[in-house]
Amino acid sequence: MITTRFAPSPTGYLHIGGLRTALFSWLWARKNSGKFLLRIEDTDLSRNSDEALEAILKAFDWVGMSYDGDAIYQSKRFDIYAKYIDQLLEEGKAYKCYMTKDELTALREEQMAQGERTRYDGRYRDFTGTPPEGVEPVIRIKAPLDGNIIFDDGIKGEICISASEVDDFVIARAGGVPTYNFVVAIDDALMGLTDVIRGDDHLYNTPKQIVVYEALGFDMPKFYHVAMINNEQGKKLSKRDGATDVMEYKTLGYLPEALLNFLVRLGWSHGDQEIFSVEEMIELFDPKDINKSSSNYNLDKLLWLNAHYIKNSSNNKLAQMLKDFGVDIENHDKLELLLDATKERGKTLVELANQINLILNAPAEYNPKASKKAFKGTAREYLEEFANMLKNWDSTLHTPPEYHAVIDKFVADKEIGFGKIGQPLRVSLLGAMTGSGLDEIMAILGVDETINRIQKAIEFIDNRD
């Protein structure tokens, strides 16, 4: 039985990097028919907000990741932590430290000046005298004094950190509120976690948590430290590098399956495979295939994946999603045609919405370059004649091939090239030289609207000349 978790602190939105580690944890649990738990790390009451928590849950919901059971809130478990603190104190595995913050600062400055890694010097570890007046003590845990703290990381292999690098860290603040590394270890153990997958910014927390595991006699989970995601220049990812909030990707018109596919391939691979449905991810994911090194965030591939998933989405699903982008075509009688004609031309839902609007709305203006090129010479004459032809054929025209037949006939009758009518027609209908196929556009618009737009173009030509 595999049990994993995601443990965000509700201080902001869900970060793209956080989603990736959550995804890895979720996949690993699902693959093994295990449990994926959610724990809210809200021990710092001043920094938490309900909105932040809601935002995180919303992001989970959007990408379709679900956790098992109820979310666990650390803020509701202070009595549990207090019990373990008492236990450690009684067993002599933890002690009260009366060092003031000023003293600590002085110590750190001195160590820094010596070129050492700053750490508590253990001065109250074996203190038996009379405590100084007016200092509310913190509780520190006794870390090993010598040797190494070694663990086998599921991604990076054996990690060995000298005990001299791990100090007697604080497990309860003055006032009794427990600290992060202490409660994490307790909760991970109590929640029955077998595999802890997290960012490698936690690598140095692991030896501290191991100290807690050993002091309390808990079984240790397997740790996996996933390297960070950096920006394209290899620097720390910041808001300037694009969207870091998961929900921003929804706004930008990305499909959740594209985002997940993108993220799963950032640091993880399965041979040469690039496209993974969620089902395939679950089937194939294994943390042993996660890369050791950090990866750089690059939008190109996400865009490509998004285009892929748009192309392969059903038209009904696309129509449903497009409502968030100001395009309501769910009841449009030409829905299928409309999306078939546009879905290969939009890399995001935003672009797709634009493509659809381009067809649905008569051109407000004609692209100057396009109209100059297309509306010249015989264009006006052909447009008028073509409109007449449409009028005559009206009752027989429904599908794209039927419209295509009209053009074919027209071109044959006139003994002209396709471009002679194609280009003027395209600019008349869309206002630009590029876009969906003419047959599809006319089939969507119908004869009346097509003629309408041709008339408008003719008026434009007349007024211009």
Added chain:
RNA sequence: GACCCUUUCAUCUAGUGGCCAAGGAUAUUGCGUUUUCAUCGCAAAAGCAAAGGUUCAAAUCCUUUAGGGGUCGCCA
């Protein structure tokens, strides 16, 4: 500064001593398909951070150097 992690095309990656004069994908460029654009197909260009070792043989093992990241809280 100290400690830890890391380093294959611009980017994501395959690769665990011989199948590698390094494979795939994106992006780029060219060609083809298409009335246009897009899609799609084909092709090109592009990399083992550097230097030393070990070995018959090294992208793969070792050492050093350089680059990048992380951590050094009574934050999480």
